[in-house]
Amino acid sequence: MSAGPATVVVSGAHVATVDAAGTEYPDGYVVVRGNRIVDVGAGPAPVIDGARVVDGRGCLLTPGLVNTHHHLYQWITRGLAADDTLFGWLTTLYPIWAGIDADAVRTAATGGLAWLAKHGCTTTTDHHYVVPRDGGDVFGAEIEAAQTVGLRFHPSRGSMDLGHSQGGLPPDSVVERLEDVLKGTQDVIDRWHDPAPDSMLRIAVAPCSPFSVTGDLLTEAAALARSAGVRLHTHLAETLDEHDFCHERFGCTPVQYMEQLGWVGPDVWYAHAVHLDDVAIAAMAGTGTGAAHCPTSNARLGAGIARAKDLHVAGVPLGLGVDGAASNEACNMLEEARHAVLFARARGGPGEMTVRTALELATRGGARVLGREDELGSLEPGKLADLALWRVDTLAHSGITDPVAALVLGVTPPLELLLVNGRAVVERGRVITVNEENVAAEVEQAHRALVRKAG
Numbered sequence: 001m002s003a004g005p006a007t008v009v010v011s012g013a014h015v016a017t018v019d020a021a022g023t024e025y026p027d028g029y030v031v032v033r034g035n036r037i038v039d040v041g042a043g044p045a046p047v048i049d050g051a052r053v054v055d056g057r058g059c060l061l062t063p064g065l066v067n068t069h070h071h072l073y074q075w076i077t078r079g080l081a082a083d084d085t086l087f088g089w090l091t092t093l094y095p096i097w098a099g100i101d102a103d104a105v106r107t108a109a110t111g112g113l114a115w116l117a118k119h120g121c122t123t124t125t126d127h128h129y130v131v132p133r134d135g136g137d138v139f140g141a142e143i144e145a146a147q148t149v150g151l152r153f154h155p156s157r158g159s160m161d162l163g164h165s166q167g168g169l170p171p172d173s174v175v176e177r178l179e180d181v182l183k184g185t186q187d188v189i190d191r192w193h194d195p196a197p198d199s200m201l202r203i204a205v206a207p208c209s210p211f212s213v214t215g216d217l218l219t220e221a222a223a224l225a226r227s228a229g230v231r232l233h234t235h236l237a238e239t240l241d242e243h244d245f246c247h248e249r250f251g252c253t254p255v256q257y258m259e260q261l262g263w264v265g266p267d268v269w270y271a272h273a274v275h276l277d278d279v280a281i282a283a284m285a286g287t288g289t290g291a292a293h294c295p296t297s298n299a300r301l302g303a304g305i306a307r308a309k310d311l312h313v314a315g316v317p318l319g320l321g322v323d324g325a326a327s328n329e330a331c332n333m334l335e336e337a338r339h340a341v342l343f344a345r346a347r348g349g350p351g352e353m354t355v356r357t358a359l360e361l362a363t364r365g366g367a368r369v370l371g372r373e374d375e376l377g378s379l380e381p382g383k384l385a386d387l388a389l390w391r392v393d394t395l396a397h398s399g400i401t402d403p404v405a406a407l408v409l410g411v412t413p414p415l416e417l418l419l420v421n422g423r424a425v426v427e428r429g430r431v432i433t434v435n436e437e438n439v440a441a442e443v444e445q446a447h448r449a450l451v452r453k454a455g
Helices: 072-076 086-097 102-118 138-149 178-192 215-228 240-250 254-260 278-287 295-300 308-314 333-348 355-369 403-409 436-453
Strands: 007-016 024-033 036-042 052-055 059-063 065-067 121-128 152-159 204-207 231-236 268-272 290-293 318-320 387-391 415-420 423-427
Touching (some): 007 387, 059 403, 065 333, 065 355, 072 102, 072 121, 102 415, 121 415, 152 178, 204 215, 231 254, 240 254, 278 308, 290 308, 290 355, 333 355, 333 403
Parallel strands (some): 007 052, 007 059, 231 268
Antiparallel strands (some): 024 036, 387 415, 415 423
16 A cells, blocks of 8 residues: 555554544554544554554554643743732732743743643643733744644633723733724734634634623624634633622623623633532533633632533533643643542542543543534544554553553653644654753743843
8 A cells, every 4th residue: 555645654552542432442553644644443554655653562542632721921930929829829920921022922832832742732722811012923922932843723812901900900011902902813813813624723812801801802802703703712710709709890600791791602612610600500501612621720729629520511612721831830731631530539529530531621622622623632534633642661651451541640651752733743752843952941041031020
C-alpha cells in the first residue's frame, strides 16, 4: 500500500479512542494521513510504504487533551498572592497585569503553550481580558506564540468596562470604554478567525465577569459574536462573593442574570460554574450552555468544588480547564482530570466519577464545549490527527493493571509523541518546535521585569 501524503502509523499501543461507545484496543494501532486519522483498529497495523512507524508498545494512545479555559499572560505572574481568595488575589495582581505589553504576552504565551504541549494538550483556549492602552497588539502576540509552538488555538477577546469607581472590582486603569471593546473585538475576529473545518485558529468573544463588565457590554458583545458566528465565553459562578454580588446588584443568581442578557445557548460556555443550584444546572442543560470545570484553580483559591457529576449527568457540555497560571502554577491538563475525579469522589463518594469519565471530559467533552466534537476529542477515522502517546511502562506506571487509571490517577507519564494536525510537536518528552531552555530563560526575565515595573 502506498503512503500518499505524509503518513504516521502508531502500532502496538493500548488505544483509548474515547469515542461515544468508549472503544479501547489493548493492542491496537492508528493510521494518520496528512492531518486526518484514516484508520483505527486492533491487532497488527497495516504495512504502508513510506510511512513513519511509531512503536507504541508500553504506551497508551489517547486523543490530544482539550483545555477549555486559560489565561496565558499569567504565566509570568505565578506564585503571587499564593494564600488569597479570588477577590484578594485579583486586587493584588491587577496592578501588575496593568503593565503587560505585547512582548510580555508573547513570552508568557510561548512558555504556557509549550508547557501545555509537553503534557499532552493539543487544543487550548485563552481568555485574555487585560488590554492596556499602550500595550501593543497583545492578541496578535499570543496568536503568534501558538503558531510557533504549534497548538490548535481558540483565543477569546476578553474585556472589562466596569472599573472600581463604578462599583466593579478592577482598577479603572485596566478597563476599556464600551465602544473600544466592540471595535477591538470586531478587529480581532476580522483578522484572525478561521471557521474552516480543520481550523487551527478560532476566535471567541469573552467579557470578563459580572463583577468587571456592565450589562451593556454583555448585551452588545453577545450581539456582535452572534453576528460574526463565533462563540461566547465568560467567568461565572466562581465564588460565593460573586453569587452575593449578583444578588445585591441584580437581585438574582449569576445564571439568571446571564439568561436575562441572552448569554445562554449552545454557543456559550462559562468558566468555573462552581456555585450552581438545581435551577441553574437545568437552565444550562436545557439551552446547551457549556462549562469549563477548573478543579485545581478552584481549590487553589478556595472557591469550592463544582458539581461536575450533576452537570455531566444533566447533559451540560462539560470540559476541563487549567485556568490561569497565576491561580494554578502546574497548568497540567492531566492534573485537572485527576483532580476532577478526586474532588468529585471527596464530595459525593467513590461512585461519583470514573477515570474514563475524567478522560472523556479532558478530550471529547472539551471538544464539545468548543463546538468541535465532530472534528476533535476522539480517535476515529475522519477526525483531525490530534493525539498523545504516553509511556506507561516506566517505574512510575509499570505494573498498574489499567493504563487509563495509570494515566488519570498516577503522575503524568512521559509523552512519547504529540501530534497536532498531524504534525509532531513533542517527541520523547521534549517540545521540538521551540527551545525549552531559551523559553524558560525568557520567561524568567519577563517575570522579573513585570514585577519590577509594578514597583
